[in-house]
Amino acid sequence: MSKTLLYGATKVDETNAAYAAIESLSQFQWKNRVLVIFSDSDNSRAARQENQLLADRPALEERDMIVLKVSGNAVRAVFGSAEPVDAGALRDVLDAPDTGTFHAALIGKDGNELRVTCAATLCEIAGSIVAPQSMAEREDPRSQFSKTIQDLQVPPLPDDLARLGLKSESGSFTGAKGKPDRSVFLLYYSRAK
Secondary structure (H helix, E strand, C coil), X not given: CHHHHHHHHHHCCCCCXXXXXXXXXXXXXXXXXXXXXXXXXXXXXXXXXXXHHXXXXXXXXXXXXXXXXXXXXXXXXXXXXXXXXXXXXXXHHCCCCCCECCEEXXXXXXXXXXXXXXXXXXXXXXXXXXXXXXXXXXXXXXXXXXXXXXXXXXXXXHHHHHHCCEEEEEEEXXXXXXXXXXXXXXXXXXXXX
């Protein structure tokens, strides 16, 4: 999933809500993309994600990534350096589930956010994308908007997730309520048995 999250860092756009809400993250705004991994109770998924990410250090450097791991009330930088960050504030603002459940959030340089939550049998990938003003550009298959929507649905993303034992179940793309310049997406994957 590391390639998925790294790719998402350059594709998803929302607001700078994460940076605005967590003062300790403001140190990264406009400088770094931040991946926050909330570890599961036995740390297995978080450790696997951490190992996959660190296996491709050049990609992390190229994307100006900082990787933070939250275990209980402790936050440590897995890649890059960071001043102290408040684990409770991260958990609140990034809508992380209770301690002991794997969750990851990717925050872009401008504060946009892509969330991945995985329970025992189901994973959810959610975010929003800036939608072009003109309908013609939205429907143009060569526009960045169309390419981003397509990238979330076709290889290599499904292939990367299949290698991690995840099978595509459903996906939804819709406009964001009260935000005509946003398209919201939810993608669901089940764990292959």
